[in-house]
Amino acid sequence: DAKTTQPPSMDCAEGRAANLPCNHSTISGNEYVYWYRQIHSQGPQYIIHGLKNNETNEMASLIITEDRKSSTLILPHATLRDTAVYYCIVRVSGGSNYKLTFGKGTLLTVNP
Amino acid sequence: DTEVTQTPKHLVMGMTNKKSLKCEQHMGHRAMYWYKQKAKKPPELMFVYSYEKLSINESVPSRFSPECPNSSLLNLHLHALQPEDSALYLCASSPAGTPGGYTFGSGTRLTVV
Secondary structure: OOOOEOOOEEEEEOOOOEEEEEEOOOOOOOEEEEEEEEOOOOOOEEEEEEOOOOEEOOOOEEEEOOOOOEEEEEEOOOOHHHOEEEEEEEEEOOOOOOOOOOOOOEEEEEEO | OOOEEEEOOEEEEOOOOEEEEEEEEOOOOOEEEEEEEOOOOOOEEEEEEEOOEEEEEOOOOOOEEEEEEEOOEEEEEEEOOOHHHOEEEEEEEEOOOOOOOOEEOOOEEEEEO
């Protein structure tokens, strides 16, 4: 699975959009981009994933660049409860690949 | 039911004890996982079961023994642990062979004394 690079920490004001970047310049054509978050002392929570196209769900939007070498997770209206470590993970999905490997992630702090 | 349930939530055990962690899901997921997480570190994969068979063991010491009695249950048997094994143990499940996301439980906080 390709490696990812994320900033160690970011701040965001409550009510504003939080844009979390992820670099995955070695991504292969069959690798998906996944985002998870982990609120303190809880289990990780799946947010969203995508292959090529931008994706949106009730939690967030995922913007993947055309060359797929980077992506951005957007939380449109951040709240204090969105303070968490956000993990960007790139992996081949399906078949017999069951590994989900976490990097260091980005600690997002939403401030009042 | 869209949850992964882990019991107990907290466990304190001595180095000579034998204990088990339990994980249960009823989402029909055929892949289940154990992760270990130390403070301020990302989760680390320990074991993967797919279709009730062990498919990945990430070189975990034998004092940790996983078991998957059926498609809904996953156990982690603990024996002769060391204080450095104290950590948050997370269970997860996912659909097998599809791009779906993993669902994690809230974990068992283990302290070895």
